Amino acid sequence: MxxxxxxxxxxxxxxxxxxxxxxxxxxxxxxxxxxxxxxxxxxxxxxxxxxxxxxxxxxxxxxxxxxxxxxxxxxxxxxxxxxxxxxxxxxxxxxxxxxxxxxxxxxxxxxxxxxxxxxxxxxxxxxxxxxxxxxxxxxxxxxNYNLYKSKTVSVLPEIKTTRVTLTSKLEYVSEEESLLSRNIKTGSGKVLPVYQKTSVxxxxxxxxxxxxxxxxxxxxxxxxxxxxxxxxxxxxxxxxxxx
Missing domain, CATH: 3.40.50.150 (Vaccinia Virus protein VP39)
Structure with missing residues (x-):
């Protein structure tokens, strides 16, 4: 989604x-x-x-x-x-x-x-x-995705601005399937979904x-x-x- x-x-x-x-x-x-x-x-x-x-x-x-x-x-x-x-x-x-x-x-x-x-x-x-x-x-x-291939689940580096933080999680389901989830966290602490288990x-x-x-x-x-x-x-x- x-x-x-x-x-x-x-x-x-x-x-x-x-x-x-x-x-x-x-x-x-x-x-x-x-x-x-x-x-x-x-x-x-x-x-x-x-x-x-x-x-x-x-x-x-x-x-x-x-x-x-x-x-x-x-x-x-x-x-x-x-x-x-x-x-x-x-x-x-x-x-x-x-x-x-x-x-x-x-x-x-x-x-x-x-x-x-x-x-x-x-x-x-x-x-x-x-x-x-x-x-x-x-x-x-x-x-550089070589850094994450050895793990089933990896938290990618955050991207921060003065207003929000973008967080990303990468899941290696199989050799052919990987899923990316991303959320935006606002300064007030609200979490807004961007990608939820999207195929990448x-x-x-x-x-x-x-x-x-x-x-x-x-x-x-x-x-x-x-x-x-x-x-x-x-x-x-x-x-x-x-x-």
């Missing part, structure tokens, strides 16, 4: 676009001729997409959650920007979007784990390869490498964060660049 409406009010606080992210994407923009073409999967409320569009880039944001998509659309007030949002899943994207078009495809804030089985994850990488231009790349940001697939670095290579990608770099600090087996999160 999902109660996403409890997340929408606090989404921009819990998942802020940091200066490190802006700097990281500014660097990516230098790698391509303008207008750089971005596809952002799981775009949330569209903060990053609006920023990129203001840099004279071409931006497409995909979101499956209606409430988040509505928030993203409200932020798009300058109709002169090359920016569009669609309610679309990764399963649908290769049918409706231009092949060999995008320079950068991003999936941030752990959204990739909601592609909740191996077959669909393999399809994700294969479809991204079709949508990317010859010199294009995928950027992923997610937790906590993809690991070795699996990312396997699926990427199967799809024809030849280069994979792992970083601990958007500052490009070195990734180690103990890093709590990772930023992955796949070419």
């Amino acid at each position: 999902e109660t996403i409406q409890n997340l929408v009010e606090y989404y921009d606080e819990l998942y802020p676009v940091t200066k490190d992210q802006y700097d990281f994407y500014a660097y990516l923009m230098e790698q391509y001729a303008k207008p750089v073409k971005f596809l952002n999967i799981g775009c949330g409320t569209g903060v990053m997409e609006n920023y990129l569009a203001k840099q004279m880039t071409d931006v497409t944001g995909l979101e499956t959650i209606k409430e988040l998509l509505e928030s993203a659309t409200r932020k798009h007030r300058n109709q002169l920007m090359a920016l569009r949002f669609f309610k679309m899943s990764t399963i649908e994207m290769v049918r409706f979007l231009g092949k060999n078009f995008y320079n950068v495809i991003s999936c941030l804030n752990d959204r990739i784990i909601f592609i909740h089985d191996r077959t669909l994850l393999r399809k994700f990488f294969f479809d991204c390869k079709q949508l990317l231009a010859d010199d294009g790349m995928i950027v992923l940001q997610l937790a 697939y906590p993809i690991t670095p070795s699996e990312i490498e396997e699926y990427a290579k199967e799809s024809g990608f030849t280069s994979i770099e792992y970083f601990a964060d958007f500052k490009r600090n070195p990734f180690t087996e103990k890093s709590p999160s990772m930023v992955v660049i796949i070419k």
Whole structure:
């Protein structure tokens, strides 16, 4: 069961676009001729997409959650920007979007784990390869799930803002099934459910490498964060660049 409406009010606080992210994407923009073409999967409320569009880039944001998509659309007030949002899943994207078009495809804030089985994850990488231009790349940001595979139940690091705390619990039911529960705790102590035992697939670095290579990608770099600090087996999160 999902109660996403409890997340929408606090989404921009819990998942802020940091200066490190802006700097990281500014660097990516230098790698391509303008207008750089971005596809952002799981775009949330569209903060990053609006920023990129203001840099004279071409931006497409995909979101499956209606409430988040509505928030993203409200932020798009300058109709002169090359920016569009669609309610679309990764399963649908290769049918409706231009092949060999995008320079950068991003999936941030752990959204990739909601592609909740191996077959669909393999399809994700294969479809991204079709949508990317010859010199294009995928950027992923997610937790280092190698840290949790040895436990049946794990409490993930909290995300705290001045108003709320987001708590997450990951359950490994079997090799093929994992469940994620998330709650928001307000300053008054009220607990608001977001996800309750939602199916996810906590993809690991070795699996990312396997699926990427199967799809024809030849280069994979792992970083601990958007500052490009070195990734180690103990890093709590990772930023992955796949070419």
